[in-house]
Amino acid sequence: MTQFFQFPLFIQxxxxxxxxxxxxxxxxxxxMASTRWLGYKNAQLTEKYEPIFLKxxxxxxxxxxxxxxxxxxxxxxxxxxEYLQSKKVRRLLVGYILHYKTLxxxxxxxRLVSLYKDFDLQxxxxxxxxSNRKETLVLALKELLDMQVPVDPLLFTxxxxxxxxxxxxxxxxxxxxxxxxxxxxxxxxxxxxLSQWEQLELFxxxxxxxxxxxxxxxxxxxxxxxxxxxxxxxxxTVYFQQYDSVPILIKMLKTTDxxxxxxxxxxxxxxxxxxxxAAMVKLxxxxxxxxxxxxxxxxxxxxxxxYLNLLKSIFDHEPSVLLRKHAAKSxxxxxxxxxxxxxxxxxxGQAADRIILDHVANTNIKY
Numbered sequence: 001m002t003q004f005f006q007f008p009l010f011i012q013x014x015x016x017x018x019x020x021x022x023x024x025x026x027x028x029x030x031x032m033a034s035t036r037w038l039g040y041k042n043a044q045l046t047e048k049y050e051p052i053f054l055k056x057x058x059x060x061x062x063x064x065x066x067x068x069x070x071x072x073x074x075x076x077x078x079x080x081x082e083y084l085q086s087k088k089v090r091r092l093l094v095g096y097i098l099h100y101k102t103l104x105x106x107x108x109x110x111r112l113v114s115l116y117k118d119f120d121l122q123x124x125x126x127x128x129x130x131s132n133r134k135e136t137l138v139l140a141l142k143e144l145l146d147m148q149v150p151v152d153p154l155l156f157t158x159x160x161x162x163x164x165x166x167x168x169x170x171x172x173x174x175x176x177x178x179x180x181x182x183x184x185x186x187x188x189x190x191x192x193x194l195s196q197w198e199q200l201e202l203f204x205x206x207x208x209x210x211x212x213x214x215x216x217x218x219x220x221x222x223x224x225x226x227x228x229x230x231x232x233x234x235x236x237t238v239y240f241q242q243y244d245s246v247p248i249l250i251k252m253l254k255t256t257d258x259x260x261x262x263x264x265x266x267x268x269x270x271x272x273x274x275x276x277x278a279a280m281v282k283l284x285x286x287x288x289x290x291x292x293x294x295x296x297x298x299x300x301x302x303x304x305x306x307y308l309n310l311l312k313s314i315f316d317h318e319p320s321v322l323l324r325k326h327a328a329k330s331x332x333x334x335x336x337x338x339x340x341x342x343x344x345x346x347x348x349g350q351a352a353d354r355i356i357l358d359h360v361a362n363t364n365i366k367y
Contacts, residue, residue, distance in 0.1 A: 049089060053096050061100070061111045084119060094121050094143065101146060113147055122149045129155060134164040141170040145177055153179055160189070169198045176205050183213070187220050187229060194228040202232060207239055218245035221252055227260050234267040246273045253279055261287075262294045269298025277302055281310060293326050300330025305337045312341055321356065329360040 007015070083089050094116070101112050116122065128140030129151070137159070144151055151174065159171035172186045179185075194202070206214070217233040217240070225233075230252070237245050249271075252264045261283075268276040280295045287295070296314065299307050314327040328345070331338040346357050359365060 045088060045092060049083065049092060052083070053093055056115075057096070057100065060115055061108060087124060090119075090121055090124060093119070094124070097121070098143065098146060116147050117149070122147065125149070126151070129159070134167060137162070137164075137167045138170050141167070141174050145170070145174050148178065150178055150180075153181075160186070165192075168192075169195070169201075172198070173201055173205055176202065176209075184215050187233075190226060190229055193226055194232060199228065199232045199235075203235060203239075206236060211240075214240055216242060216245065218242065218248040221245070221248055223255065227257055230260060231263055234263050238267050238270045241271070243271055243273060246271055246276055250276055250279045253283060258288060258291060262291045265291065265294040265298050269294070269301040272302055274302045274304035274306070277304060277307060281307060284310075289320060289323065292323055296323065296326040296330050300326075300333035303334050305334055308334060308337060308341050312345065315345060315353075315356075325356050325360060328357055332360060 084093070097112050097116050101109055104112065122144065125140040125143040125147075126149075128136045131137055131140070141159070153175070156171050156175050156179070160168055160175070162168050162171070175186050176183045217236045220233045221230050221237070234249070237249070246268065249264055249268050253261060255261050255264070265280055268280065277299060280298055284292060284295050296311065299311060308331065311327045311331050315324050315331070318324050318327070328342070331341050331345070334341070342357065342361070346354060349357060
């Protein structure tokens with residue numbers, strides 16, 4: 001060591017750098033070697049058990065015969081005894097089941113879920129819920145969700161408060177899908193914004209639910225709810241055509257959130273209830289362009305004809321081409337009533353006006 005300090009400073013620095021590089025190279029080599037070794041062992045495992053699993057799937061899933069109950073039960077018992085004692089083999093089988101589950105629905109999908117439960121393969125996922133690792137928790141929750149495995153609601157309650165947002169999001173999906181009693185309690189207890197991706201996932205889960213489980217989503221459309229939850233509930237209100245929610249949506253037009261106000265107007269238009277037109281039209285003059293567009297589109301969707309003169313006035317006097325285009329489209333959506341107004345506009349219009357009118361009248365253009 002004393003000799004090291006006798007070297008000039010630049011040599012000392014060079015030696016330290018060389019030693020650090022050698023240590024880094026050693027750890028990198030060990031990591032690469034272990035990764036290759038694990039890959040080799042997994043490939044060996046797959047090669048050994050893939051034919052066995054394919055035979056299982058053929059007998060118990062793809063070529064299933066109910067009259068072979070005793071034979072099927074014997075096959076399951078034999079498989080559990082011979083090779084499903086190993087966790088690695090169980091996880092390999094779960095991977096195949098999840099893969100086929102994405103490819104098949106209907107009776108085949110149900111038999112895959114049944115096979116998963118017959119082999120008690122959920123034991124590893126349930127064990128994974130006790131992990132502290134985010135990745136393990138998310139994968140375990142997703143597996144239980146895909147396989148429709150009931151889980152103790154108290155466990156979900158704990159996971160809803162997990163520090164990792166991905167775990168909380170997955171726990172909310174599981175509660176909505178797997179809980180038998182009051183699954184929409186997650187909306188009552190929500191204390192954080194829903195991401196766009198989570199809104200999409202929750203919408204998909206809820207839209208596939210049994211209609212008898214669907215609540216009135218207007219219950220969460222109020223000023224105290226998070227705007228992201230209101231946005232999701234507006235979409236669900238439209239999807240399930242909950243027309244009795246219109247009075248509550250009209251009250252929400254007073255919200256100071258411009259983006260949310262535009263979404264409320266969009267929902268009112270898609271519910272096709274003419275009684276909301278007056279409340280929307282009152283807002284028009286003082287709104288930003290995005291909200292004005294939604295009002296114009298909503299008038300076209302409701303199509304009562306009471307505000308055709310307003311739409312004509314917008315087309316005649318608004319400087320914004322976008323507003324004029326939407327006004328012309330909404331006029332056309334009024335069918336016979338709108339056709340007369342459209343013909344007048346086309347007859348009186350200048351060349352630029354006719355370009356807009358021809359554009360919106362062209363059914364080949366996606367509007």
